Amino acid sequence: MNNRQPEFYSSKSIDFNEYASDFLFEKLQQLELINLGKINIALSGGTTPLPILEILKTKKLNWSKFNFFMVDERVVSIDDDSSNFGNISKSFFEGITSTRFSMVQNGISFSESIAMYQQIISNSVPIGQNGFPQFDLILLGMGDDGHTASLFPSTLALLEQKEFVVLNKVPQLSTERITLTYPVILNSKEIIVLVKGERKKEIIEELYTSESHNFPISKIIQTHENLKWLTD
Structure with missing residues (x-):
């Protein structure tokens, strides 16, 4: 059990998107200073991060030092309007020089895409002593049902303890999602x-x-033990 007091940062009367983008910019600057090699960050999908990332891409950073991964994805092609990777690409990736990795690859099955993505993570992100990759930072959101990533209530992915990435059946949405698992998320530095x-x-x-x-x-x-809330 984590006994640390929660850290909350609120935009209050300031525009949330501007506030959050400035907050993340300062965080990425810090990571740039303390990391000699590549900095590995995983981003969640959804609509909340998009305007924040749109502003963040205008900030001056050595973007080539950053590897960006996806936390979760819908079972659609990258070109689909609902693709998390596709939407973040339009808002963020296309404006910076960072390396970015999609959970889905067009032309192969979703299970093959997951296997490839897991291998990419193994090759790119340092593996901790517990056998799981350790991202420098994971950016999460939270749904109205308390889900995060694509870890939804009463779904099998909540029980996964071995794999980095899984295809999670979500009966309440009549669909499936691809998601990082608890062990990977919990292994993140921040x-x-x-x-x-x-x-x-x-x-x-x-x-x-x-x-x-x-x-x-x-x-x-x-x-x-190193979790921060960024709220409006």
């Missing part, structure tokens, strides 16, 4: 969670005041 909206604030309050909930993100906040 986690930042981006959240907006009143419902998210209610969930955060419940996370820290009640044990009678079924929020997948609770395992992360209870375990990880």
